[in-house]
Amino acid sequence: MIVKIEAEVRPTESKDKVVKALRNLFSITSLKESKEGNYIRLIASSRGAELLNKFHSLLRRQRILDAARQYLSRGKREGGVTFYLNKQVAYIGKISFCSFEYGESPLGAIVVKIKTENPDMLIDWLAPPTSEGVPIERVKFPPEDP
Numbered sequence: 001m002i003v004k005i006e007a008e009v010r011p012t013e014s015k016d017k018v019v020k021a022l023r024n025l026f027s028i029t030s031l032k033e034s035k036e037g038n039y040i041r042l043i044a045s046s047r048g049a050e051l052l053n054k055f056h057s058l059l060r061r062q063r064i065l066d067a068a069r070q071y072l073s074r075g076k077r078e079g080g081v082t083f084y085l086n087k088q089v090a091y092i093g094k095i096s097f098c099s100f101e102y103g104e105s106p107l108g109a110i111v112v113k114i115k116t117e118n119p120d121m122l123i124d125w126l127a128p129p130t131s132e133g134v135p136i137e138r139v140k141f142p143p144e145d146p
Helices: 015-025 050-061 065-074 087-091 119-126
Strands: 002-009 032-036 039-047 080-086 109-115
Touching: 002 015, 002 050, 015 039, 015 050, 015 087, 015 109, 039 050, 050 065, 050 119, 065 080, 065 119, 080 087, 080 119, 087 109
Parallel strands: none
Antiparallel strands: 002 039, 002 109, 032 039, 080 109
16 A cells, blocks of 8 residues: 655745644645645655554544545545645644535645555545444555555
8 A cells, every 4th residue: 555645835834833733634744845836745655554543533533434434435446546635724633525626625625645556445544434424334454555
């Protein structure tokens, strides 16, 4: 599994605040930075799911497994899952999914791309099916892809 998380820092934003937004949701230890025109792009990546550990816990703490499952399923494709998160809401430590193409995050979204041979298992691990908001079954940590 390869996890890649990206966020743009726009000219009107504080880089420190965007970094805080990313670290509020993900288990990030290091960030790479690249300059793209007027923007700075922050990138965190890992082999394996360690970047997703905090996100996994927050989904449960915020009790949004059903909504998360819908968004993750919409972003499922062969070979992985892509989803978008509102950067401003992440700054206060909350998860808010958004649709990138509709501008629901005016300063740009946090883009999460996960490459895996088993996207269904990944979705079941992050946001398992529930009954009255409680996971029906605890799905084990996703195995590493060969």
